[in-house]
Amino acid sequence: MPAVSSASARSRRARNSLTFEGILNAGEQVAATGFDALTIRAVATELESSPMSLYRYFGTKGELVDALLNRVLGRFAHPLEDGPWIEALRRFAVNHRTLLLDHPWAIAPLIANPYPGPNALPIGETALRILDRGNIRGDDAVAVFSGIVALNYGWSSFVVARSGSGGVQAVRDVARGQASPDYPFTGRVAEPLSRFGSDDHYASILDQLLVGVAAASPTRQL
Structure with a gap:
């Protein structure tokens, strides 16, 4: 069985090392360069992972986009409601x-x-x-x-x-x-x-x- 080089081992991210929030962080970084650039493959590349690993969390690009948009809306600063x-x-x-x-x-x-x-x-x-x-x-x-x-x-x-x-x-x-x-x-x-x-x-x-x-x-x- 051929040995795996240390460089290859370092470049391959373990599938179980991915997290929901980590994927969203990478998704925002990709989207910030232009929404059209946002794909499962692009996010996987940002994470140095494989697209198949991301499909465990998001079955489609649409699901990823919804999660990202929901995250953005969660940052809305609700205003003070005192006064007029x-x-x-x-x-x-x-x-x-x-x-x-x-x-x-x-x-x-x-x-x-x-x-x-x-x-x-x-x-x-x-x-x-x-x-x-x-x-x-x-x-x-x-x-x-x-x-x-x-x-x-x-x-x-x-x-x-x-x-x-x-x-x-x-x-x-x-x-x-x-x-x-x-x-x-x-x-x-x-x-x-x-x-x-x-x-x-x-x-x-x-x-x-x-x-x-x-x-x-x-x-x-x-």
Whole structure:
């Protein structure tokens, strides 16, 4: 029987040395390079293991993705709910957006599958509990919660997609008259466009949304 070289022994990871959390750690590292790169084989390579070893924990790539997304949602920082309910709702929205921007690779798959596991439910429960304090319930509460989540997903995906491309610069060029003189109103906002997707722009839009939400409260009490 031929001897196994020490180099080969070191490069081969024992199957029983894998753990659920260890696989998720490696999965996040792979996904951070681009979600399209996430495969069972890529994660196995990151772990210096074989794909078959990972199938003991995740039968499909879909199961691995769900576990990763559920893990991300579990990191949501639930806001303090003391003080005016509308301010608690603002903190909820900001914290949700922060979670997405901290995990840009997860934005698109979460849009496609917003409920990958049990960690999704406490997020919605928090928002609905805050809205209940403003006497916003039922369909109205679902509409407000959906609106905040849609704003955050849309804003975050837009910013992340543009951050690595020349899209923003192209718009700025038009605004400065370098690409075309045919857009005078765009030219007038050349300076604001330099802060495209900024935190203050987000805060301004969120403020306007929350003004409408507060006005919809039957008691008009914050």
